Amino acid sequence: xxxxxxxxxxxxxxxxxxxxxxxxxxxxxxxxxxxxxxxxxxxxxxxxxxxxxxxxxxxxxxxxxxxxxxxxxxxxxxxxxxxxxxxxxxxxxxxxxxxxxxxxxx
Numbered sequence: 001x002x003x004x005x006x007x008x009x010x011x012x013x014x015x016x017x018x019x020x021x022x023x024x025x026x027x028x029x030x031x032x033x034x035x036x037x038x039x040x041x042x043x044x045x046x047x048x049x050x051x052x053x054x055x056x057x058x059x060x061x062x063x064x065x066x067x068x069x070x071x072x073x074x075x076x077x078x079x080x081x082x083x084x085x086x087x088x089x090x091x092x093x094x095x096x097x098x099x100x101x102x103x104x105x106x
Contacts, residue, residue, distance in 0.1 A: 018033060
């Protein structure tokens with residue numbers, strides 16, 4: 001089964017809520033932000049040779065509603081002109097160490 005991929009989590013996390021669900025904030029272009037994504041109670045066995053893939057995307061349309069890529073107080077009220085192109089960057093350096101933390105149970 002080499003190359004087989006199995007989705008173990010498929011949560012949608014809107015960046016506007018990265019600091020608070022009560023006070024959404026726009027994402028500032030070129031500003032490095034920290035995101036903590038909690039996979040809740042997902043337990044999975046990763047055996048020797050398994051690999052982990054993380055996908056970062058700004059839209060999962062048509063599975064999830066369209067993302068205008070522009071801060072709109074309510075995306076369901078976005079006009080066609082609000083939908084713009086976006087580029088996602090993942091920073092990984094000594095200063096910005098992108099990482100994944102996994103709990104290990106023996």
